Amino acid sequence: MLKKLLVVLMFICLVSFSAFARGEHEGTTSDDQSGRQESVTITVQMFSGPEYDAMVPTVDYWNENYAESTGIKVNCVALSRVGYFEKMQSQLIAGLDVPDVVHPFDMPLPKMKPYLEDMKPYLEDKEITTGPEGVTYSMDDMLEIALQTVTFDDGSIVALPKDMSEQIFYYRRDLIQNPPETWPEFLEVAKKFTQSHNPSSPTKYGCAMYGKYEKWTFYSALMMLWPAGYNMFKPGTLEIDNYNPDAVKALKIYEELFNNSVMYPGFENFEYPEVSAALQSGEVAMAIHWNADITDLTNPEKAPKVWNKIGYTVPPGWKQSDGSIERAMSFLTINLALNKNSKHKDESMKFLAWAVFGEGAKIYAESGGTSPIQQVWFADDAPDPYPFLAPAMTKYGRCLPQHKNLAELVMIGSSWIQKVGIGEATAEEAAEGMVDEMKAFLANK
Amino acid sequence: MSEMTVDTKRKGRKSNFLQRTIGKWIEKYFKYLMITPMTIILLAIAIYPFIFAIRLSLTNAETLNFRNPEWVGLTNYLHVFTSIQFWKSTLITIIYVIVVLGAEIVLGVALAVLVDRLFRGQKLFVSLLITPMLIAPVLAGIIFRLELNPNFGIISWLYKSIGFKAELLSKSRALITMMVIDIWQWTSFIFLIAFAGLKSLPAEPFEATKVYGANPIQTFRMVTLPLIKPVLMIAIIFRLMDAFKAYDHIQILTRGGPDFSTTTLSVLGYNFSYTQDNFGAASALAIIMLIIVVVIVKYLLKIAKWK
Numbered sequence: 001m002l003k004k005l006l007v008v009l010m011f012i013c014l015v016s017f018s019a020f021a022r023g024e025h026e027g028t029t030s031d032d033q034s035g036r037q038e039s040v041t042i043t044v045q046m047f048s049g050p051e052y053d054a055m056v057p058t059v060d061y062w063n064e065n066y067a068e069s070t071g072i073k074v075n076c077v078a079l080s081r082v083g084y085f086e087k088m089q090s091q092l093i094a095g096l097d098v099p100d101v102v103h104p105f106d107m108p109l110p111k112m113k114p115y116l117e118d119m120k121p122y123l124e125d126k127e128i129t130t131g132p133e134g135v136t137y138s139m140d141d142m143l144e145i146a147l148q149t150v151t152f153d154d155g156s157i158v159a160l161p162k163d164m165s166e167q168i169f170y171y172r173r174d175l176i177q178n179p180p181e182t183w184p185e186f187l188e189v190a191k192k193f194t195q196s197h198n199p200s201s202p203t204k205y206g207c208a209m210y211g212k213y214e215k216w217t218f219y220s221a222l223m224m225l226w227p228a229g230y231n232m233f234k235p236g237t238l239e240i241d242n243y244n245p246d247a248v249k250a251l252k253i254y255e256e257l258f259n260n261s262v263m264y265p266g267f268e269n270f271e272y273p274e275v276s277a278a279l280q281s282g283e284v285a286m287a288i289h290w291n292a293d294i295t296d297l298t299n300p301e302k303a304p305k306v307w308n309k310i311g312y313t314v315p316p317g318w319k320q321s322d323g324s325i326e327r328a329m330s331f332l333t334i335n336l337a338l339n340k341n342s343k344h345k346d347e348s349m350k351f352l353a354w355a356v357f358g359e360g361a362k363i364y365a366e367s368g369g370t371s372p373i374q375q376v377w378f379a380d381d382a383p384d385p386y387p388f389l390a391p392a393m394t395k396y397g398r399c400l401p402q403h404k405n406l407a408e409l410v411m412i413g414s415s416w417i418q419k420v421g422i423g424e425a426t427a428e429e430a431a432e433g434m435v436d437e438m439k440a441f442l443a444n445k
Numbered sequence: 446m447s448e449m450t451v452d453t454k455r456k457g458r459k460s461n462f463l464q465r466t467i468g469k470w471i472e473k474y475f476k477y478l479m480i481t482p483m484t485i486i487l488l489a490i491a492i493y494p495f496i497f498a499i500r501l502s503l504t505n506a507e508t509l510n511f512r513n514p515e516w517v518g519l520t521n522y523l524h525v526f527t528s529i530q531f532w533k534s535t536l537i538t539i540i541y542v543i544v545v546l547g548a549e550i551v552l553g554v555a556l557a558v559l560v561d562r563l564f565r566g567q568k569l570f571v572s573l574l575i576t577p578m579l580i581a582p583v584l585a586g587i588i589f590r591l592e593l594n595p596n597f598g599i600i601s602w603l604y605k606s607i608g609f610k611a612e613l614l615s616k617s618r619a620l621i622t623m624m625v626i627d628i629w630q631w632t633s634f635i636f637l638i639a640f641a642g643l644k645s646l647p648a649e650p651f652e653a654t655k656v657y658g659a660n661p662i663q664t665f666r667m668v669t670l671p672l673i674k675p676v677l678m679i680a681i682i683f684r685l686m687d688a689f690k691a692y693d694h695i696q697i698l699t700r701g702g703p704d705f706s707t708t709t710l711s712v713l714g715y716n717f718s719y720t721q722d723n724f725g726a727a728s729a730l731a732i733i734m735l736i737i738v739v740v741i742v743k744y745l746l747k748i749a750k751w752k
Binding site: 082083085086089093108111112114211212213214264265266268269274277278281283404405407408411415418419422424441444445 | 507508509511512524594595596597612614615616696697698699700701702703704705718719720721722
């Protein structure tokens with residue numbers, strides 16, 4: 001009996017020891033015996049997709065060239081896109097010290113602010129803003145429209161824009177010589193390239209649109225809504241604007257797209273991967289879609305059917321009384337923010353400054369990212385698509401104002417866009433319903 | 446030599462006494478000692494979150510004030526009960542549970558009876574049949590997201606080649622598709638339990654049915670089914686609890702859409718938390734769901750005891 005007891009106790013001790021023993025792991029500091037700088041590993045956590053794909057070579061470059069001299073090693077990890085923001089939110093609320101750097105959109109920044117470090121003091125420290133390559137960075141290098149998405153009224157900067165995503169208009173340039181200028185024209189072109197309307201159409205469907213119950217559906221629709229005169233908030237306030245008949249005009253486009261069956265089937269579940277696949281299949285003539293897919297859609301290996309046939313331009317708009325066309329390109333920034341509980345804030349900021357303003361920004365851009373800094377966007381030798389994006393965004397770029405419940409309000413908008421796109425609501429019902437529901441939601445807060 | 450013998454005997458008696466006393470104590474309390482670590486862990490991972498959820502359900506917790514929310518009493522419960530979406534989601538969940546449970550029981554038991562009758566390849570069939578159950582539900586969602594893609598999904602293609610026009614994830618079809626995925630994945634659970642139950646049945650009642658000339662259907666109805674009912678009841682209770690919480694594949698495929706047609710109670714809870722940033726209401730909904738499940742399970746256990 002005693003022997004059995006001793007064996008069991010030994011087993012428990014072994015299990016406990018292996019469960020609780022702490023070896024060296026990310027985030028710890030190790031003493032280097034040769035007397036070189038203590039090395040620190042910081043964790044940058046992103047969501048998977050083209051932004052992470054562009055970040056990997058950026059991080060590799062840093063680790064190969066600067067990890068030793070700065071003592072800062074970077075571990076870049078990707079979590080699934082699905083549920084990323086909820087996971088990130090939970091990690092920050094729980095007060096975890098890892099990851100050091102997170103990857104939020106601009107939308108949730110107002111409500112995540114208490115959990116993110118104010119970067120302004122770091123960006124005023126020359127030690128941080130002088131890169132390992134010897135260059136001193138300046139906030140003036142950042143595109144102003146990008147910077148405003150992360151700057152709050154109190155002057156704090158809670159994140160650094162690493163990427164700027166814009167919704168642009170993709171079309172088959174081999175089939176469409178003159179892309180539609182207005183949304184009604186867009187509808188007509190969509191019918192022309194849908195086989196149920198035009199049996200001789202080379203494509204099955206006229207367009208692919210975002211329709212999933214997800215934030216991006218509303219961002220897509222804003223390109224119709226904004227230039228039509230719709231505003232989510234009353235000018236200069238954060239109060240939901242009243243019902244606007246101009247919104248009906250814009251939402252009617254979705255209604256007509258549905259009624260005429262010109263959208264690629266599955267609209268109600270379409271977001272980035274599905275719209276991308278629809279374009280790559282060659283069965284669709286046009287799409288409203290994020291600029292991040294330009295790299296893949298023009299890659300002969302990834303889009304063999306259409307890589308040399310895809311064109312992109314500014315989205316259609318609405319003709320004004322003076323004959324001009326009012327357009328809007330909705331954009332958002334995808335940022336790198338510092339966890340308030342991180343144990344390596346200085347080191348993380350040092351890396352971030354380089355990645356956002358320095359060499360890292362150029363490497364990121366060359367790898368397919370859209371670094372929102374002047375040297376990348378307005379450089380004489382800027383790679384595609386910057387020569388298109390830079391002037392387009394300067395002229396038409398528009399983002400939603402900061403609001404602590406912006407993410408929730410956008411989801412309400414998305415749900416109504418989806419309803420119209422699947423014939424469950426008319427444009428009129430959606431225009432009214434959206435406003436009423438947003439007001440009711442905020443009234444409960 | 447006799448001194449050594451006495452000494453040894455004395456020492457021997459002492460150590461025997463110690464061993465007996467300690468041994469008795471250990472025998473008596475050993476079992477409690479062994480289950481203590483697991484009990485502590487279970488209390489930590491089950492009871493503490495439950496108490497935390499109750500506390501959260503009585504506050505106005507959202508992201509900004511999560512660490513210091515205000516007490517609001519039963520406001521969140523009122524908010525849940527007066528929400529139209531709650532009642533819609535309850536109906537969707539009830540339909541979901543009844544359909545998937547019914548289908549899984551019928552298919553699972555049928556497969557178990559068929560495989561039990563096989564003379565060869567039983568192990569192979571069992572291994573193949575339980576494979577869907579081994580896949581994580583989230584992964585199943587991702588697999589079906591690809592398979593149902595209207596561009597390149599095999600299932601989508603097969604469905605359309607039969608002649609159907611509506612998409613499998615359209616508003617009219619999405620809930621059915623979610624249920625089919627659930628049935629595909631979890632029929633194997635019922636099958637496994639039923640199969641194990643069949644294997645443990647005594648041979649005598651079946652020999653008696655042969656003597657009395659009962660046909661296979663009569664044998665199944667009057668002998669097999671009553672004998673495996675207790676085991677089946679346990680499987681049903683487990684599946685009921687799981688089906689009631691259906692979430693993973695729905696979140697991956699439709700996020701509760703289109704137009705909230707697949708928003709089960711669990712998906713609604715997620716929406717309360719992360720889409721509406723209302724952790725208080727989400728916790729209130731979770732407590733309500735717990736009460737509903739406890740009531741149903743108690744009732745089922747009562748039925749199981751009677752039969």
